[in-house]
Amino acid sequence: MTDTSLDVVGVGNAIVDVLTQADDAQLEQLGLAKGAMTLIDTDRAQELYGLMGAGIEVSGGSAANTLAGIASLGGKGAYIGKVRDDQLGDVFNHDIRAAGVDYRSRAVTSGPPTARCLIFVTPDAQRTMQTFLGVSVDLGPDDIDPEAIGQASITYLEGYLFDKEEAKAAFVKAAEIAHAAGRKVALSLSDPFCVDRHRAAFLHLVEGHIDILFANEAEITSLYEVEDFDAAVARVRGHCEIAALTRGADGSVIVTADEFIEIAAEPVEKVLDTTGAGDLFAAGVLYGITQGYELAVCGKIGSIASAEIISHYGARPESPLAPLIAAKLK
């Protein structure tokens, strides 16, 4: 296959975010673990929504944010993810298309509602996420569009989705189609608890199917059950062609078999909301790779995209990233 009309196709949880401001005392009162992503059921979602402050609804979902970022950078992307035929499904569908992403999944007409994530943003810009997954996790092998996968230079899989057996099978199917077409497969580990729950399956996936791995420090050390970052770096080198590892305000590193590239965090005047920081870092790196940039430049693009996101509320770019990158890379 030589039709690489897409740079990246993402597979992930299609979610609408509900952002609200809260302080540490409120988090404690609600029994929330600060900074974490916790899965909640319908009842808890209703209870928490009833107790939380006024919200702002914006489309989210980790891989969807990454694809919106890639489009904003000038890349061509598609997205596979599941919504219901309800109002929040319409919102998700509208926003991802408006962001310039080719969204081919049709809204399903039965089952749970569209997923939503209640995000409590504290004055220190940290986000505490309570996710009601709804229909988003009912994604299986049949939802994987072989045409989109075959057309994309990189297939990007969101670790948050790697929970149900059907979704795991969908990931393997997507990876196999991509590799058969001579494409690359990328994965974001997404969450240390998710890694912890499915460590063996994640290790199998990473070792057998993944070319480009995204993780933060907590996730990569959880994956290999090692004490420190250096030990994790030594382990991942043997398995993935490229590992892009984020370390919050300390920047990030990109590791290959023979390279160890450190990337400084881009300075930000005022960090308002760190939601989407990792998603946009991935967007920059993936976009850079598809454009054939050196990895150090890919990392720099990731840092710049990430800095834009954390300087406002919400996890999708507010202003086009392409001119921002062009100006900063000069």
Place this chain on the structure above:
Amino acid sequence: MTDTSLDVVGVGNAIVDVLTQADDAQLEQLGLAKGAMTLIDTDRAQELYGLMGAGIEVSGGSAANTLAGIASLGGKGAYIGKVRDDQLGDVFNHDIRAAGVDYRSRAVTSGPPTARCLIFVTPDAQRTMQTFLGVSVDLGPDDIDPEAIGQASITYLEGYLFDKEEAKAAFVKAAEIAHAAGRKVALSLSDPFCVDRHRAAFLHLVEGHIDILFANEAEITSLYEVEDFDAAVARVRGHCEIAALTRGADGSVIVTADEFIEIAAEPVEKVLDTTGAGDLFAAGVLYGITQGYELAVCGKIGSIASAEIISHYGARPESPLAPLIAAKLK
């Protein structure tokens, strides 16, 4: 009746806003009249939503914004307005309660969906509104809660709602209950086109039922079909006890039978989005009146509340207004 446990009860269109950024060229391409509020039907709403950029959903509705503002100022308010039992109805219901407003209307289980307003914010901070009214305009006399009206010092009616015969009857019913209980009735004219369509009915309402009138220059001159502001002021003096008239960046005036009080616009560092400026001015003035402040102070509170709203996106306060007012009135 002496139970004034509420300061203000508002009656209006319960709407969720969908905010998006656009430039003048896009407005022209979409055929939108800049700065205006235009009513649209389901088909046009779907068409426009498909063509517009990614959005942010926030609860809106003119009188609902005013009541959220009154609560943020420390006042006790209730709201009467109609939503469906759908996801946007849930959002509206959640946000107005979270804002501290007593929302007693139950979501209806049939009929059109919850209303939404597509708001295009241009770089000059002007908003162009395209409103799909949905179920919000199906409000009639039966929806007027006599208990809430009787408990409130002021009943505040939103002119946008004054379109269908049932809603007009609901306004008259609310005004009669309020006056029978010795309360005041306030009205916002909301929109010059709305005034133009229903001038005779509005004049009848203003002359027969309204104690406190809110209007901008375009609305008040349209109501009396006069050329200039001074002529409108002369006319309104004979009809309403208090008229609070806004003039955009030129500030506002409060007029009574023997007073003419000019209020300067509060300086704003950067005006981002003027959506809700009038709603929050009304919030400040109404709150001030219920607290027994002099009218000049009421106007000042309105200006400060209005300045907070136009310094960010969305028409509900982002930070509590009470401490802001306390600091500024010192």
